[in-house]
């Protein structure tokens with residue numbers, strides 16, 4: 005097979021600055037119990053609903069009914085989340101009904117176990133009130149409560165805490181246990197109420213609350229944008245459960261939290277609207293705010309009454325980018341971010357095109373947002389790849405979940421798209437079903453072929469992101485995903501490593517590649533020229549996906565290159581594995597992993613091999 009790369013300057017075309025990014029959805033406990041480092045699950049006891057009695061899962065009681073009873077009531081000092089836990093202790097360290105030595109109380113196992121590590125510090129905050137003086141032991145322990153990792157005592161006199169009191173302390177762990185829990189225990193008779201209990205590791209990315217290993221995996225993709233917070237999560241099964249930005253800002257204790265009824269779990273909304281914007285800023289990625297447009301999976305707001313929803317979104321934009329003396333910009337500033345965020349893109353809804361009120365609602369949102377913020381790029385849910393849109397938009401959303409063969413052939417999806425009009429935002433793509441399992445090499449190969457097609461068609465495709473990004477292995481709501489984690493480990497699926505082959509593409513220059521072969525091959529290739537961030541190093545990157553089961557001998561010729569090639573600094577990266585259905589796992593996280601070697605034969609004429617079922621990148625260092 006020969007590959008003819010035309011790298012002459014006049015043949016190149018500049019790829020959009022933000023072609024490849026990430027899509028973060030609160031699905032699979034990606035945020036709550038994932039990227040958001042909070043260790044307590046259901047920290048405000050709100051997850052059981054606003055009425056009492058309610059269940060307090062996953063909190064549990066330590067001690068039997070002859071020593072302790074618990075219930076919920078609505079006595080919290082926080083107006084928007086009234087539920088608190090009432091704990092009545094009937095035993096006492098002194099007296100007839102003696103408490104067990106370790107006391108009685110409650111524990112929280114976090115999100116399938118807390119990761120507590122030796123020498124690390126954890127900030128504990130809890131709100132307490134009581135009928136009398138209290139002596140509470142706050143401890144981090146192993147999952148059976150026996151291994152003591154860290155503890156501290158809270159001793160308060162009655163006069164101090166007959167009303168709610170916020171207590172803050174820092175615990176430093178004396179040991180490591182990835183399946184730990186928080187315990188609040190006492191050996192003193194009386195009634196204690198607890199509310200808004202938080203345990204945060206001090207060691208989060210820049211202290212911004214993001215779990216470091218997961219943040220770093222995202223950063224490694226060099227995403228140019230981040231679409232958030234969903235997906236279906238934005239829509240809700242019902243409007244009442246959709247994501248409402250206003251409820252997710254301000255002090256964490258005062259956020260009501262909400263039940264995401266599409267992915268069926270509660271989130272305390274610690275990872276709220278401001279934190280998403282902060283995440284984008286920390287990643288150096290442009291935020292893309294997907295908001296609910298008055299449509300959920302099962303109910304809709306009619307266009308005649310959608311105006312309050314539009315005003316709400318206008319407020320959200322002002323919150324993100326208004327000056328710090330504007331109404332909502334000042335709320336952002338009070339939360340510690342006086343500088344506006346660089347919000348330049350919004351999407352009106354998710355997968356709602358064709359629904360009864362979509363177009364009507366869309367036009368209301370579109371016209372009022374454009375009037376207030378003419379520079380904001382607005383993304384429609386309707387597919388404009390095969391016919392022009394019947395409404396104004398800056399981009400249109402395109403989602404594709406399909407088999408490996410289909411995905412690979414979709415490299416040509418945009419070949420015939422009109423070259424005028426709004427461009428595509430391929431905001432969700434992935435191979436799913438049996439070809440993908442929980443993340444196969446086969447899926448990654450097909451997706452790489454698709455992305456090569458997007459690079460080639462990047463005159464009409466502006467942005468693309470894989471979906472979903474993250475999965476807590478204890479709550480797989482959707483397979484496959486790019487990054488898999490539990491309380492303490494994480495690994496990339498082949499689709500994650502596949503995306504690393506494209507991290508230099510945004511803003512690079514793409515050149516035509518001709519593939520010539522005497523027989524039919526399942527091979528696709530692209531070539532880009534890119535510059536390192538410092539601007540000192542230039543590379544020509546030739547990517548080749550061999551989707552077939554036979555290795556292919558390649559003869560690669562590069563024409564029109566103005567630079568000379570430094571073979572000492574040229575490299576080759578190959579992603580492949582013994583079996584095309586191979587996956588990574590916690591026990592073998594690098595089974596399918598890109599292997600980097602020197603490209604000794606680097607030059608304008610090269611003989612190469614594309615192994616069976618592989619993605620290869622030949623990176624020629626240009627002088």
Ligand code: AHR
Pocket residue numbers: 029031234235236237354355403432471472482
């Ligand atoms: O990525 C998972 C889901 O797939 C998203 O929530 C939705 O937009 C799509 O249907």
